Structure formats: structure tokens, C-alpha cells
Amino acid sequence: MLNSLTISELAAKLAKRETSAREVTQACLDQIQRVDGSIHAFLSYDAPDALAQADAADQAIAAGATRAERPLLGVPIALKDVLAVKNQPLGCASKILAKFTSPYDATVVEKLKAAGAIVFGRLNMDEFAMGSSTENSAYVTTRNPWDTSRIPGGSSGGSAAAVAADECLATLGSDTGGSIRQPAALCGCVGLKPTYGRVSRYGLVAFASSLDQIGPFTKDIRDASTILSVISGRDERDSTSVPEPVPDYTAALTGNIKGLKIGLPKEYFIGGLDKEVTDAVNAAVKQLEKLGAEIVEISLPHTDYAVAVYYIIATAEASANLARFDGIRYGLRVDGADPIELYSKTRGAGFGPEVKRRIILGTYVLSSGYYDAYYLRAQKVRTLIRQDFLKAFEKVDLVVTPTTPTPAFKAGEKSDDPMQMYLSDIFTISCNLAGIPGVSLPCGFSTNPKLPIGLQLLGKPFGEETLLRAAHAYEQSTAWHKERPNL
Amino acid sequence: MSDFNVKYVAHLARLSLTAEEEQKFGAQLGQVLGYIEKLKEVDVSQVEPTAHAVPLVNVTRPDVVRPSLPNEDALRNAPLKSNGLFVVPKIVE
Numbered sequence: 369m370l371n372s373l374t375i376s377e378l379a380a381k382l383a384k385r386e387t388s389a390r391e392v393t394q395a396c397l398d399q400i401q402r403v404d405g406s407i408h409a410f411l412s413y414d415a416p417d418a419l420a421q422a423d424a425a426d427q428a429i430a431a432g433a434t435r436a437e438r439p440l441l442g443v444p445i446a447l448k449d450v451l452a453v454k455n456q457p458l459g460c461a462s463k464i465l466a467k468f469t470s471p472y473d474a475t476v477v478e479k480l481k482a483a484g485a486i487v488f489g490r491l492n493m494d495e496f497a498m499g500s501s502t503e504n505s506a507y508v509t510t511r512n513p514w515d516t517s518r519i520p521g522g523s524s525g526g527s528a529a530a531v532a533a534d535e536c537l538a539t540l541g542s543d544t545g546g547s548i549r550q551p552a553a554l555c556g557c558v559g560l561k562p563t564y565g566r567v568s569r570y571g572l573v574a575f576a577s578s579l580d581q582i583g584p585f586t587k588d589i590r591d592a593s594t595i596l597s598v599i600s601g602r603d604e605r606d607s608t609s610v611p612e613p614v615p616d617y618t619a620a621l622t623g624n625i626k627g628l629k630i631g632l633p634k635e636y637f638i639g640g641l642d643k644e645v646t647d648a649v650n651a652a653v654k655q656l657e658k659l660g661a662e663i664v665e666i667s668l669p670h671t672d673y674a675v676a677v678y679y680i681i682a683t684a685e686a687s688a689n690l691a692r693f694d695g696i697r698y699g700l701r702v703d704g705a706d707p708i709e710l711y712s713k714t715r716g717a718g719f720g721p722e723v724k725r726r727i728i729l730g731t732y733v734l735s736s737g738y739y740d741a742y743y744l745r746a747q748k749v750r751t752l753i754r755q756d757f758l759k760a761f762e763k764v765d766l767v768v769t770p771t772t773p774t775p776a777f778k779a780g781e782k783s784d785d786p787m788q789m790y791l792s793d794i795f796t797i798s799c800n801l802a803g804i805p806g807v808s809l810p811c812g813f814s815t816n817p818k819l820p821i822g823l824q825l826l827g828k829p830f831g832e833e834t835l836l837r838a839a840h841a842y843e844q845s846t847a848w849h850k851e852r853p854n855l
Numbered sequence: 856m857s858d859f860n861v862k863y864v865a866h867l868a869r870l871s872l873t874a875e876e877e878q879k880f881g882a883q884l885g886q887v888l889g890y891i892e893k894l895k896e897v898d899v900s901q902v903e904p905t906a907h908a909v910p911l912v913n914v915t916r917p918d919v920v921r922p923s924l925p926n927e928d929a930l931r932n933a934p935l936k937s938n939g940l941f942v943v944p945k946i947v948e
Binding site for chain 2: 707
């Protein structure tokens with residue numbers, strides 16, 4: 369089936385004229401028709417627009433366009449509902465943006481289109497990317513393709529489920545505390561969070577600006593590398609994007625990791641870690657060793673403080689970023705007797721419970737009298753967490769950990785307990801605080817029920833080539849990434 | 856945490872809450888604030904804060920006029936507009 373191909377497999381078929389962009393796009397639309405009634409990965413999609421883009425791609429192929437010039441030519445890619453696509457809805461799965469349409473393209477969307485991708489669909493997520501299960505979507509909870517009684521992870525749950533269910537070839541999501549890696553692990557696909565500053569955030573609705581980063585969900589590491597090469601780079605519209613050269617990341621996938629030093633942080637293998645997750649990750653570490661890597665035990669001593677630091681910094685930044693939703697220039701408006709009442713009523717009616725909780729927490733930790741005790745202290749502990757990694761990277765090239773403490777949990781299991789939900793991100797949060805790149809890839813399954821388990825690799829700042837090389841070498845020596853759910 | 860007043864903070868954030876939300880969020884956020892207390896264990900007396908992890912400072916561009924979002928595009932999601940402007944409630948009598 370064309371919709372289950374990887375990007376590189378599709379590119380080979382397109383080059384040999386064995387199929388067309390229209391056929392693969394139609395195959396994705398057919399799969400959405402067939403399975404999305406039970407998965408709910410998509411909030412909406414514009415089929416005629418997708419097919420029109422496919423026809424344009426086929427014309428470009430007929431006119432002699434090559435993959436070297438346009439590496440994503442004819443590849444259907446769907447987007448999390450947090451990225452701007454000109455003239456398409458942009459809702460962040462929130463009622464406050466129910467009727468919003470984007471007046472411009474995000475930089476990553478411009479780059480995908482320029483590379484020939486067929487950019488379509490709005491993928492479900494936790495409202496404003498706040499959550500770990502998609503249960504905070506104002507519309508629907510996405511279901512895990514491996515077991516529809518379970519959640520796909522979050523906040524980019526729709527992006528992960530759509531790839532795992534072969535509803536498209538790849539997707540983009542955003543990762544503030546694990547929102548790409550955690551759902552990728554729980555759905556059994558690849559999810560990559562680049563170094564902070566690697567990818568422009570222009571056209572990404574801001575949650576926590578010092579932590580947010582856009583990245584791909586794919587069926588294998590090669591595809592993630594292809595997309596990263598396309599979307600990376602300095603952009604004058606995002607002053608935090610960094611002018612580091614953008615290599616062809618697929619050229620780094622040599623399969624050779626002999627002599628690579630990989631750190632195993634003891635703080636990540638403690639109580640609460642599921643037995644099957646422990647076993648799968650230990651087996652993956654052995655496999656990396658067999659491939660020639662040297663495994664070194666390391667310590668990241670401030671790991672235990674990461675969740676607390678995150679929920680101060682992320683909510684503080686969110687409370688400022690979400691101040692723009694005031695009912696004046698766009699989005700929902702609920703009238704009031706004066707502007708203050710209009711703002712309060714609009715925000716009270718437009719935001720869901722988790723967004724409200726985080727705005728309140730973020731406002732509190734920034735408020736007069738509490739700033740030093742909470743926000744400033746959190747920023748200082750953030751320094752210590754970042755230093756832990758930088759010190760570790762003096763001894764090792766990469767760090768390996770489980771992506772999540774358990775496989776996918778059941779819908780409803782944690783939705784009334786914010787603190788338990790926050791702790792499900794315990795292994796992914798430090799990476800954002802430190803600003804380093806991280807990838808999750810499949811490393812096994814639980815037995816009953818059969819649910820995917822994710823391996824997380826963390827790299828040095830702008831060390832994506834080494835990160836992807838190791839992930840690819842591991843992936844190609846196992847068959848986990850070829851497993852598909854029965855749908 | 857005893858001085859954490861949901862109603863007051865929600866007012867600062869311009870967020871109207873129902874009585875039920877006030878009670879529920881107060882309890883849930885009390886728990887989160889209790890968890891956050893663990894940061895007090897860390898000695899940060901000699902540590903500088905990290906605002907972000909980008910290796911950049913003072914990113915500027917030449918101060919020249921460039922095209923921006925056209926008026927009609929900027930207004931197209933407005934809840935209320937007139938004569939190329941956003942309409943807001945009366946502020947000054």
C-alpha cells in the first residue's frame with residue numbers, strides 16, 4: 369500500500385514512474401476514510417486541495433524535477449494544528465481559535481512546499497500543546513492505533529497516530545517538554561526534537577518560547593533526517609534561529625558507530641519505570657554495544673528537579689504568550705461592559721481547563737513577591753540541569769534513556785490528576801530545558817497488550833548528525849520500526 | 856501555599872472562572888505548588904539564571920521599511936471591524 373511507504377521508498381517509486389503523487393495522496397485519503405473514524409488523528413483536511421497539490425507535483429516530475437532539487441516532491445505530509453498554513457484553519461485544538469484561518473505560511477511550511485511536499489490536514493493535539501494525551505483537545509481525544517482504548521500521547525498525539533496508522537507518510541509536530549518524543553514512543557514511530565534554534569519557530573503558535581521547537585514524525589530515521597535537512601536553518605523572522613550550516617543529514621547515516629561513547633544516566637533507571645520498558649531499553653543498550661558503541665555510566669544529578677523547573681518556566685512563558693488571546697484582534701470574543709470584562713469573559717469561555725490551570729500557575733509564579741522564589745529559582749536550577757548535560761558531553765557523545773516510564777496509558781486514567789499527567793513527561797523534559805536535540809525511536813513492545821516502547825537518544829547542541837547516525841544504526845539492526853498496528 | 860488565592864491570580868490573568876473551577880483549580884494547583892517546593896532543596900546561591908539555551912546575543916537587522924501583513928489580511932480574523940480598524944468597547948467617556 370502506497371500510504372505505508374517511507375519517504376525514501378516513495379521517492380524511488382516516483383523516480384521510476386511506478387506511481388504518482390496523486391496515487392499516493394489518494395491512498396492516504398482512503399486510509400483516513402477507512403481508519404480515522406476510530407483513531408481521530410485529524411481535526412480536518414482539505415482533500416481537493418491535497419489532490420491539486422499532488423497534480424502539481426506530478427506535473428513537476430513530468431517536467432523533470434528531481435529529488436536532489438526537491439527532496440520531498442510528491443510526499444503527503446500533515447501538520448499539527450499549531451502550525452500556520454496560509455488560508456487553512458489554525459485552531460490549536462482550542463475553542464478560542466475555532467474560526468481562525470492563517471493569513472500566512474509558517475517558515476517550515478514554506479520550506480516543505482518549496483521541497484515539493486503535499487502539505488495537508490490539521491492534526492489533533494492537546495489544546496495549545498498543553499498535555500500528554502490529547503485529552504485536553506477541545507474537540508476529540510485521539511486514540512492509540514495499537515489499542516484504541518489508550519491515548520496516543522501528547523501533545524502532538526494526532527501527528528504520531530497519523531504516521532503510525534499510515535494515514536500519511538510523515539507529519540510535523542512541536543515539542544516543548546516531550547510533545548514529539550513522548551507520542552512517538554507511545555505510537556511506535558520516530559519523533560525528532562531538534563536543538564533549540566535549529567528550526568525557525570515563525571508561524572508556530574507560541575506556548576513556551578524558550579523551549580518550543582518544531583520537528584518531524586516519520587516511519588524511520590532516514591525520513592526524519594530528510595525532513596530535518598529541509599526545515600532547518602536561520603530565518604530572519606525568528607531571532608532565536610541559529611546560523612549554523614545545514615548539512616544533508618542523510619549523509620550522516622553511515623551505519624558505523626564503532627567507538628561512539630554513549631552515556632547511561634543512572635537517574636533515569638529508578639522506581640516507577642515499567643519492567644517491560646526497562647528490559648527493552650536494556651536490550652537496546654546491549655545492541656548499541658554490539659554495534660561497537662562504548663556504554664559509559666554517567667550521572668545527571670539534577671534530573672529529579674526537571675519537572676518542577678519545567679512547570680514553572682513553561683507556565684510562566686505560556687501565561688505571557690497566551691495574553692494575546694483577548695478577543696480584540698482575532699479569535700473568540702464574548703462581550704462585556706468594559707474591556708476588562710470582555711477579556712475575562714472571552715478567555716473564560718475560550719480556554720479549556722488545562723490551559724486555564726497553566727495560565728493561573730504561570731501568572732502566580734511571575735507575580736509580585738513570588739518571582740524570585742519561583743521563577744528566578746527555576747531559571748537557576750535550569751542552569752544546573754543544562755550544565756549536567758554539558759559536563760556529561762565532555763565524556764560521552766550521546767545519552768540513552770527510555771522515552772517514557774510506561775507504555776501508553778488508558779484514556780481517562782490520568783485526566784483528573786494533573787500532577788500524575790505531568791510526571792509522565794519525566795524523561796523528556798530535561799532535553800528542552802537544556803536546549804539539546806533528542807529523538808525517540810521504537811525499541812520493542814509490551815506483551816499483553818502489545819504496545820510500542822520508545823528509546824530516547826539525546827545529543828550535543830547541534831549534534832544532530834551523530835544523534836541520527838546512532839539512531840539509524842540501531843534501527844537498521846532491528847525490525848521494530850517495521851511493525852504496524854492491525855487496523 | 857496558604858496565600859495562593861486562585862480568584863486573585865485569575866483576575867490578574869484576566870480569566871473569569873466559575874465557582875466550581877475556582878475550587879477545583881485551587882486544590883489541583885495547591886498540589887502542583889507543593890511538588891514545586893522541592894526546588895528549595897537546591898543551593899542556587901552561586902548560580903546564574905538561564906533564560907534560554909541559544910548561543911546568540913543581540914540579534915538585530917537593518918532598520919529599514921519592509922512589507923508587512925496587508926491590512927485586510929490582518930483584519931480577516933477580527934471579531935468586529937470597521938473602516939479598516941478593529942472595533943473595541945468604549946474606553947474613554
